[in-house]
Amino acid sequence: MRFTILSLFPEFFDSPLNCGLMGKARQQGLVEFSLVNPRDFATNKHKSVDDRPYGGGPGMVMALDPLASALRAIETPGRILLLSPRGRALDQSFARELSAESALTILCGRYEGIDERLLDLFPIELVSAGDYVLSGGESASLCLIESVARLLPGFMGKEESGDEESFSAGLLEYPHYTRPEVYEGLPVPEILLGGDHAKVRAWRREQALSQTLARRPEILAEAPLTSSDRRFLASKPRTLLARNLHIALVHGPVLNKMGHTVTVSLTNLDLHDIARISRTYGLAGFTVVTPLEDQQALAATLTGHWTMGAGAAANPDRAEALGMVRVTATLAEAIDQVREHAGQEPLVLATSARPDGATTPGRVREALRERPVLLVLGTGSGLAPEALALTQGQLAPVRPYGGYNHLSVRAACAILTDRILGDIF
Incomplete structure (x- = not known):
């Protein structure tokens, strides 16, 4: 050449x-x-x-x-x-x-x-x-x-x-060892000493998957994975990033179309879908915020059906997702819950369809490495000023440059969660 x-x-x-x-x-x-x-x-x-x-x-x-x-x-x-x-x-x-x-x-x-x-x-x-x-x-x-x-x-x-190196198969390479067998108390993995080449190949594959999951998880989405690979990855514990991300869905105080501060009713679809999103991505928690007692009771009825009632027996997967839902009367209480759960002050970020936010998904990922993040989703026509006052920043909207930007809150939640965490969390 x-x-x-x-x-x-x-x-x-x-x-x-x-x-x-x-x-x-x-x-x-x-x-x-x-x-x-x-x-x-x-x-x-x-x-x-x-x-x-x-x-x-x-x-x-x-x-x-x-x-x-x-x-x-x-x-x-x-x-x-x-x-x-x-x-x-x-x-x-x-x-x-x-x-x-x-x-x-x-x-x-x-x-x-x-x-x-x-x-x-x-x-x-x-x-x-x-x-x-x-x-x-x-x-x-x-x-x-x-x-x-x-x-x-x-x-x-x-x-x-060249065929077994990093990225050649879409993964990072497995770790290598050579003589001596033990150095300063650190041994070579026993499986590499037994002479069983099939077991060594399987171990190396799992190590490559583990290294990639821990260090470059974003490339797994494009890697040619087998069904065995996917089962292995599914067995791994949630990553730190997912464990640090919390969701709050605020029904009040929010704005209506005329700009007035109101409280809106929760919906069965939002409750179910955001709970399933949270469980699918392995998030730390999902909190519904409503100051209305009848709405709090409705949330308890809906979740109770799936976690304790007939729905739990009929659909255990749905029960697992709805079991993540917590209800608070105020956003301040939701923030307190995250603080208590994580043992440190969370970064509270608002979301909006308005082109005001400057925080990118990449910046959220970086924050998640160090501290919990509470992503606050608004209903109605968006979060009211008193709710925004409790946040420290705002995410850029999902479609900031389009002429039509009216996603449902559950669709926006799914897209933002995926942009922050990716396909493998």
């Missing part, structure tokens, strides 16, 4: 492309590298390759002509890749796709970026090595080159090595 690298600092690649397995692959002719410096194609007296950006602003922009001339000078460029935060994420499947090519050209940007018209002149594909900012594309290009080259036949020596 031939790699052509366009860089203002070709010397950056002297050591990385000549050591370890990459150096051996280069000696064996499995990979070839050609380094092209766009500065060699600059036509001005000072060989400059950058200029001030139109429209003003800090920094400089890589000029168009040297880059275009450099690209046109490459006899067989293959697919042309530009390292950019705007690009397609570099993952194992993308690396495997690129490894089927005979030639790749990799363009390393510098300064504030590259004149955008280069993308109009050439079939350039943007590739991102991660959600962070670097001084240039050189270090990111090394990640791309190695991830692709090591998939070429003969590169790894023992081909199955």
Whole structure:
């Protein structure tokens, strides 16, 4: 495979492309590298390759002509890749796709970026090595080159090595051990010492599943899992994130369509569906807030039918979900319940269809690693000001940029819970 690298600092690649397995692959002719410096194609007296950006602003922009001339000078460029935060994420499947090519050209940007018209002149594909900012594309290009080259036949020596690594099967890799058998009191897992290869394979698979669940649970949704894998994952305890998330459904004080503060009636559907959502995702609890005694009694009747009455015998799954429901008269009481349950102060976040919220699901996930979060859902036309006063922030709405944003509260609850926790919690 031939790699052509366009860089203002070709010397950056002297050591990385000549050591370890990459150096051996280069000696064996499995990979070839050609380094092209766009500065060699600059036509001005000072060989400059950058200029001030139109429209003003800090920094400089890589000029168009040297880059275009450099690209046109490459006899067989293959697919042309530009390292950019705007690009397609570099993952194992993308690396495997690129490894089927005979030639790749990799363009390393510098300064504030590259004149955008280069993308109009050439079939350039943007590739991102991660959600962070670097001084240039050189270090990111090394990640791309190695991830692709090591998939070429003969590169790894023992081909199955590449098949058992992290992400190759959609999972993180299982842990490894070598001699000595015991080191500073830490033994090698006994199952690896018995010589039963079938048991070792099963253990390694379970370890890969456990590692992925604990460290990168979001990739399980796309992993090719067997029915045995799913049973194993289902047997694992709830994650910390799910155990820290609480839901409160407020029926009063809320607003009506005219903006008046009112209390609205609870509904059988909301009670059932949000309870089932809470149980499905393994949440810490679900509280219904209503100051009206007749509504509190109605909630007790509905839940009692399924948890203690005939419904419990007829539908144990429904009983398990409805058994999570708690009822309080005020949102302040619901917050107190979470505080007592978790032993620490919760982060209380409001939800709304209005485009006022700035808290993202990702920020909620980060908060859940440290403390309990109470997600407050409003009924009617949304939470009243006195309820909002008890919250510390507001989630961005489910569909902030659409012209129609009128989901039912149970649908909004399902979507927000899934965005926060994902498919595997």
